[in-house]
Amino acid sequence: MPRGSFASFGGGARKCVGDNFAMAEMVIALATMVRRWRFDRVPGSDLRAASLATIYYPRRLLLKIGRRAPKAAGRQSG
Numbered sequence: 633m634p635r636g637s638f639a640s641f642g643g644g645a646r647k648c649v650g651d652n653f654a655m656a657e658m659v660i661a662l663a664t665m666v667r668r669w670r671f672d673r674v675p676g677s678d679l680r681a682a683s684l685a686t687i688y689y690p691r692r693l694l695l696k697i698g699r700r701a702p703k704a705a706g707r708q709s710g
């Protein structure tokens with residue numbers, strides 16, 4: 633990835649000091665969610681990238697969210 637192309641945490645002398653913590657926290661949060669829930673894309677989504685300040689996201693992401701079967705959720709139920 634070209635230097636400076638990922639600017640979600642800023643850059644240079646005043647770059648975010650919590651960037652590594654935030655990335656680790658987001659991975660844990662996402663892993664926790666997908667372990668318990670299914671996220672199925674439904675028709676009507678537009679996954680072309682849109683940008684707002686430092687954030688990139690799909691233009692329109694429609695999801696149907698459902699609970700995974702307890703067995704697929706691992707040792708912890710619920």
Ligand code: HEM
Pocket residue numbers: 640641642643645646647648649650651653654686
């Ligand atoms: C997704 C989460 C986060 C995003 C997108 C984010 C983004 C940013 C951005 C864009 C800046 C400004 C950088 C600049 O001035 O050029 C910043 C500064 C800062 N962030 Fe974050 N941040 C996040 C999470 C965190 C966390 C979890 C912490 C602390 C645990 C944190 C602590 C700080 C601090 C202390 C600054 C000021 C650094 C300075 O001015 O020297 N941030 N952050």
